[in-house]
Amino acid sequence: MSTEPxxxxxxxxxxxxxxxxxxxxxxxxxxxxxxTAASTDVDGPEAAGSEAAEPDAAGAxxxxxxxxxxxxxxxxxxxxxxxxxxxxxxxIAAQRELQERIAARKAAKQGPVDAGAKLSGKAADLLAxxxxxxxxxxxxxxxxxxxxxxxRKAVQxxxxxxxxxxxxxxxxxxxxxxxxxxxxLADGGAPATLAARAATxxxxxxxxxxxxxxxxLLRVSGVRTEQADGFARALxxxxxxxxxxxxxRAITTWLLEQAAVAGHTALDAAALTxxxxxxxxxxxxxxxxxxxxxxxxxxxQDVIETPGAPAPAAPVREEGDGEGEExxxxxxxxxxxxxxxxxxxxxxxxxxxxxxSLPKDEGSGPRAADWESAAGQASGSTAELIRAVAxxxxxxxTGGEAARAEPAALVRAAAGLGLRAWAATHSSAGRRxxxxxxxxxADEAGAATVAGLLSxxxxxxxxxxxxxxxxxxxxxxxxxxxxxxAAMLVESLPDGARLVLxxxxxxxxxxxxxxxxxxxxxxxxxxxVVSRVPDPGPIGELVSGVGIGELNQVEAPGKEVVIxxxxxxxxxxxxxxxxxxxxxxxxxxxxxxxxxxxxxxxGGAAGTRALNTALKERLNPGPGRFGGFDPGDRVAHVPAPxxxxxxxVLRADAEGLHLxxxxxxxxxxxxxxxxxxxxxxxxxxxxxxxLSWPAAVVVLPGDATAALSRPWVYTAFSRGERHLxxxxxxxxxxxxxxAEIPAxxxxxxxxxxxxxxxxxxx
Numbered sequence: 001m002s003t004e005p006x007x008x009x010x011x012x013x014x015x016x017x018x019x020x021x022x023x024x025x026x027x028x029x030x031x032x033x034x035x036t037a038a039s040t041d042v043d044g045p046e047a048a049g050s051e052a053a054e055p056d057a058a059g060a061x062x063x064x065x066x067x068x069x070x071x072x073x074x075x076x077x078x079x080x081x082x083x084x085x086x087x088x089x090x091x092i093a094a095q096r097e098l099q100e101r102i103a104a105r106k107a108a109k110q111g112p113v114d115a116g117a118k119l120s121g122k123a124a125d126l127l128a129x130x131x132x133x134x135x136x137x138x139x140x141x142x143x144x145x146x147x148x149x150x151x152r153k154a155v156q157x158x159x160x161x162x163x164x165x166x167x168x169x170x171x172x173x174x175x176x177x178x179x180x181x182x183x184x185l186a187d188g189g190a191p192a193t194l195a196a197r198a199a200t201x202x203x204x205x206x207x208x209x210x211x212x213x214x215x216x217l218l219r220v221s222g223v224r225t226e227q228a229d230g231f232a233r234a235l236x237x238x239x240x241x242x243x244x245x246x247x248x249r250a251i252t253t254w255l256l257e258q259a260a261v262a263g264h265t266a267l268d269a270a271a272l273t274x275x276x277x278x279x280x281x282x283x284x285x286x287x288x289x290x291x292x293x294x295x296x297x298x299x300x301q302d303v304i305e306t307p308g309a310p311a312p313a314a315p316v317r318e319e320g321d322g323e324g325e326e327x328x329x330x331x332x333x334x335x336x337x338x339x340x341x342x343x344x345x346x347x348x349x350x351x352x353x354x355x356x357s358l359p360k361d362e363g364s365g366p367r368a369a370d371w372e373s374a375a376g377q378a379s380g381s382t383a384e385l386i387r388a389v390a391x392x393x394x395x396x397x398t399g400g401e402a403a404r405a406e407p408a409a410l411v412r413a414a415a416g417l418g419l420r421a422w423a424a425t426h427s428s429a430g431r432r433x434x435x436x437x438x439x440x441x442a443d444e445a446g447a448a449t450v451a452g453l454l455s456x457x458x459x460x461x462x463x464x465x466x467x468x469x470x471x472x473x474x475x476x477x478x479x480x481x482x483x484x485x486a487a488m489l490v491e492s493l494p495d496g497a498r499l500v501l502x503x504x505x506x507x508x509x510x511x512x513x514x515x516x517x518x519x520x521x522x523x524x525x526x527x528x529v530v531s532r533v534p535d536p537g538p539i540g541e542l543v544s545g546v547g548i549g550e551l552n553q554v555e556a557p558g559k560e561v562v563i564x565x566x567x568x569x570x571x572x573x574x575x576x577x578x579x580x581x582x583x584x585x586x587x588x589x590x591x592x593x594x595x596x597x598x599x600x601x602x603g604g605a606a607g608t609r610a611l612n613t614a615l616k617e618r619l620n621p622g623p624g625r626f627g628g629f630d631p632g633d634r635v636a637h638v639p640a641p642x643x644x645x646x647x648x649v650l651r652a653d654a655e656g657l658h659l660x661x662x663x664x665x666x667x668x669x670x671x672x673x674x675x676x677x678x679x680x681x682x683x684x685x686x687x688x689x690x691l692s693w694p695a696a697v698v699v700l701p702g703d704a705t706a707a708l709s710r711p712w713v714y715t716a717f718s719r720g721e722r723h724l725x726x727x728x729x730x731x732x733x734x735x736x737x738x739a740e741i742p743a744x745x746x747x748x749x750x751x752x753x754x755x756x757x758x759x760x761x762x
Contacts, residue, residue, distance in 0.1 A: 173199035173206070180207035188231040194220055196671075211235065215250035225251055225279050242280050248287025251279055253296045256337050260513045263746040265344050265483055266300065266336030288335065298341050301331040302752045334749065340513050341749075343487045347516070348753035350490030351394060355526060355758050357495045358393035364496065365471070366390075366417040374413040381532045382406045386413055388527040389472070389498055396478075396520060397502035399531025400543070401692065401718065406531055407474045407502045408437035411446055419471040420460060422446040424453050424489075426480050426690045427645075428662035431458075434476060450475065451643065454488055467494035477690045478503035482512025482642060483750070506547040506714040508689050509743065511642035518743075519750040525758040535718070543718045549710060551735040559587060560722065566729045569605030569701045573614050576606075579697050579725050580681070581618050588723045590695040592619060593634075597682040598716045599699040600708070606701035606729075611682035619681065626652035627673045636680035636687060637661055637668065644687045646680055685716045696720030697727065705733035709741040 173181075173196065182195035184207045198220050199206045209216050214232035217223050232247065233240045241247075255275050259267050269288065276284035291297045359365060371390030375383040381399075385406055388395045397407060407423060414421035423438065425431045428449060435447040452458030453468070460469040473493065475481065478501035481489070493499060501517060509515050521528065534540055538556040545552040554561055564579070566572045580595050597615065602608045616622075622630030626649065629635065633649040637659055647661030656669040657677060668677055680687075682699075696719040700708070708730060717724060728734065 177204075177206065181210065183207065184210045184235075185231075188214060188234040190217065190227070190231045194223070197221070213246045213250070214240075215244075215247050218250050218254040225254065243282045245287075245290055248276065248281045248283070249291045249294060249296060251276060251281060252287050252291040253337070255279075256297060256335065259747075260337060260340060263509060263513055263515065264336075265340040265513045265746075265748045265750075266334040267747055269299070269333040269335055272335055292335070295338075297335050298338055300334045300336070300341070300749065302334060302749060304330045304332055334747065336749075340483060343484045344514065344749050345753060347483055347487040347490055348750060348757065350487065350493070351520075351525075351754060352757035353495065354393045354490060354493060354497065354499050356393070358391075358498065359496050366419065370417050374417060378409060378413070381529055382409050385410050385500075385529045388529050389414070389500060392527050393496075393498055394520075394526040395498070395500045396517070396526060396528040397500055397531065398505050398521075398528065399502070399533060400504050400506075400535040400540070401721075402533045402535045402540070403504075403531035404434060404476060404502075405437055406533065407476060407500060408434055408439075410500065411438050411472070411474055414472045415446065420446075420469060421472040421474070422448060422453070422459055422468075422470050423474045423476060424448050424450045424459075425476045426450055426643075429691055430477060446470075450481075450485060450489065454485075454492065462492075463494065465494070466492075468492045468497075470494075470497060472498045472500070474500040474502060476502050479505065479507055479515075479517040480510050480690055481514075481516045482510040483514030483516060483748070484512060485642075486514070486516045504718075506543075506711060507718070508686055508711045508715045509746070511686060513746075514748055514750070515746045516750065519748055520754075523751045523754050523758075525754055539717070539720055539722075539724050542724070543714060546710065546714045546717060546738050549739045551713075551738045560724065562723075562725045564725055564727045566701075566727055568729065569610075569703055572606045572699055572701045572727050572729050573610055576611060576682075576697055576699055576727055577614050577618050579727070580615060584695050584697070584723060584725065588695060590723055594693055595695040595697060596688065596691075596693040596719060597697045597699060598685055598688050598719060599682055599701075600704040600712065601684060604701065604703050606699055606703070608678070608682040608684060611699065612679035615681035616679060626657055627670070627677075629657060629673075629677070629679075634680045635659060635677050636683065637666060638676045638678075639666075644683075646691075685712050685719075688719050689715050692719050692721050694721050695723040695725070697725045699727045700730040700734060701727075702729045702731065702733075705730045705737075708733055708737035709743065710738050711743045713738050 177199045178195050181199045181202075182192050185192055185195055185198070188210075194217075198210070198217065201219050201221075202209050202216060214235045215228050217231050218225065218228045228250070229240075229247070232244075252272065255272060256267060273284035273288060276287055281287050288297075292299055368390065371386065375386040375390070378386055381403075382405075385395070385397055386409075389410060397403075399406065411421045411423050423434045423446060425434055425447070426449065431447050431449050438447060446460075448458035456462065463469045470493075473489070475489065480503070481501070490499070501520065503517055505518065505521065509518065520526070535543060538554045538560040541554045542552065542561055545554075556562070564575055566575055576597055580592055580597060584590050584595050585592055597611055599606060599608055599611060604610070616633065620630060620632045620634075622633075624630055629649045629652070631649050631651055635647055635649055637645045637647055639645065645661045645666075647659040647666065650658040650660055650665075652658060654670075656667050657673050659666040659668060659677075696716070698716045698719075713734070717726070730737075
């Protein structure tokens with residue numbers, strides 16, 4: 001391993017009650033990607049996605065400047081672009097459709113079930129005939145006579161690929177509503193800049209709601225509990241007290257929202273009450289009960305099972321003097337928000353359906369001999385993967401970057417057997433990579449992004465029942481799936497379709513709540529195929545060692561891996577700029593635009609803000625006249641929680657900031673620029689997961705060593721394809737993190753929900 005001077009800072013905060021973020025300094029970054037050191041900022045989630053609606057989008061690191069003046073030459077083009085439905089709106093529509101479907105199914109479970117309601121075909125006809133005879137509507141002979149056969153259709157209508165369906169558009173809060181909220185905020189001493197967000201979050205009558213319950217201000221992203229308390233004191237005066245029921249209920253919900261930002265789908269009741277006590281709630285148990293009674297949160301009792309011991313089929317009774325006594329199994333009491341509870345239940349139901357609905361007969365798909373023939377043409381773990389998919393509805397596949405060739409080979413083989421096979425990734429760059437591995441144009445090869453697949457903008461479209469028109473779906477980078485996006489995907493699969501989740505278990509988990517891939521791996525509910533294809537070269541050797549907790553020195557004759565020691569954060573920034581602008585292009589031959597800087601967090605002396613400022617000054621200097629941006633700036637656009645799209649600034653006009661992201665034009669409205677756009681010469685590891693560049697510069701400054709963990713280092717080091725420079729200021733904290741600090745646990749219920757529906761497999 002070569003040595004040269006440079007540094008890096010790390011950051012991952014996943015806690016039941018995460019650090020609070022002020023309303024005037026939000027950040028669009030994953031919740032766990034925040035520095036815990038005192039010198040770094042605690043930033044909110046990546047406006048993703050969230051990919052998701054779980055973490056709130058947060059502000060970008062931009063100056064409060066005007067978005068520029070209109071560009072007359074492009075007004076016509078911009079007007080046309082504004083009419084097109086954005087992919088984000090389509091994804092939001094799909095999310096709403098899923099939530100409505102989940103709510104409908106939940107209501108159906110609670111209501112009465114009509115006898116025979118689940119019957120269809122001949123059975124349903126016979127039941128109807130019996131009821132007709134019993135009621136006297138038809139005589140026996142006519143009721144049971146065979147109907148005239150319907151003429152057969154000559155040709156079935158082909159599957160149509162629908163265009164994205166527009167989400168119900170909302171004009172947002174009107175000026176009068178915002179002004180009314182602004183007046184309430186002024187009376188309570190809160191910043192007027194919160195007015196538009198509060199009016200949007202609280203909806204109709206937001207000003208009245210805030211006067212009746214000032215702690216509702218906590219529903220606005222970035223507001224801290226002490227700020228809501230001050231607002232309430234100013235409005236309520238002597239009536240305000242720490243024992244107010246409204247306060248306890250609001251803080252309970254707020255803590256669960258913060259836990260979701262940190263990746264939890266639920267919290268242990270004891271942890272929640274302890275966190276309430278830390279925030280001066282006099283009776284935490286009463287606050288939790290009040291929130292449950294109001295329907296703000298849900299409570300669960302999950303049986304605690306001994307590992308390896310089967311759950312008893314019935315209550316165990318001990319002999320006594322009389323009838324005997326039941327021995328109750330120990331349970332853990334969890335509480336969570338309905339949004340994630342329903343998504344996790346829907347995901348468990350959908351996975352059980354995928355596992356159990358695979359056709360058993362060979363008449364409905366390729367024969368076993370056909371699958372075996374396809375496997376025989378492959379080798380190693382690729383053949384194992386094909387054989388596993390032949391006989392199972394759900395299969396897990398693990399491996400690094402080089403192992404992506406195996407699921408691509410599976411898609412080719414399945415298509416050769418006549419199946420509608422598609423691969424899905426989380427980014428357009430990943431889509432292009434897997435399409436190249438499959439060996440054809442993306443549309444012909446069956447490659448799409450997860451967001452495009454769900455929205456209908458990409459992929460095979462949906463059949464008449466609303467299910468995706470495919471027989472096999474392979475999801476790459478599966479550890480990035482949060483519980484909501486995973487539930488949407490599984491709900492969209494038709495009966496009998498196969499699902500393969502493929503990814504590297506060593507990388508950071510999803511931006512949104514849940515740990516779907518890790519939970520399924522631990523549940524042992526389906527076959528798991530481990531790739532035997534290692535990542536090549538010195539970088540692959542280094543990353544493989546990190547994956548097992550070892551930070552090894554590797555031979556790098558071509559300077560594939562370079563360590564750059566630094567003494568402080570200032571030197572780390574200087575050396576990073578020097579590497580990107582001069583050393584890597586000159587010594588390695590990788591252009592500046594193909595080199596990505598990765599650092600632990602946004603704040604601190606060597607966080608993304610400081611590094612982006614220094615890199616912009618060197619690579620694209622300018623006054624930042626478009627809200628802190630200039631044409632040519634490298635940016636990250638976060639259209640929805642959990643989703644980060646990289647691009648460049650083109651220009652700005654009255655419509656907003658014009659970007660080019662993945663070759664497509666994107667217009668960000670002026671009022672959304674601060675929330676959804678930031679400079680991107682430097683990213684955090686959570687923003688970079690699932691992406692790769694020819695060269696990566698990982699900065700590890702000494703002020704962020706508390707945030708380092710094995711998954712963070714593994715993710716950051718594996719982003720470079722040809723070259724990795726490590727700007728090392730963490731000293732011994734780096735090997736200690738690799739050896740001793742695994743991924744921080746997340747509280748989820750997926751394994752518990754799956755256990756009674758799907759038997760564990762060896």
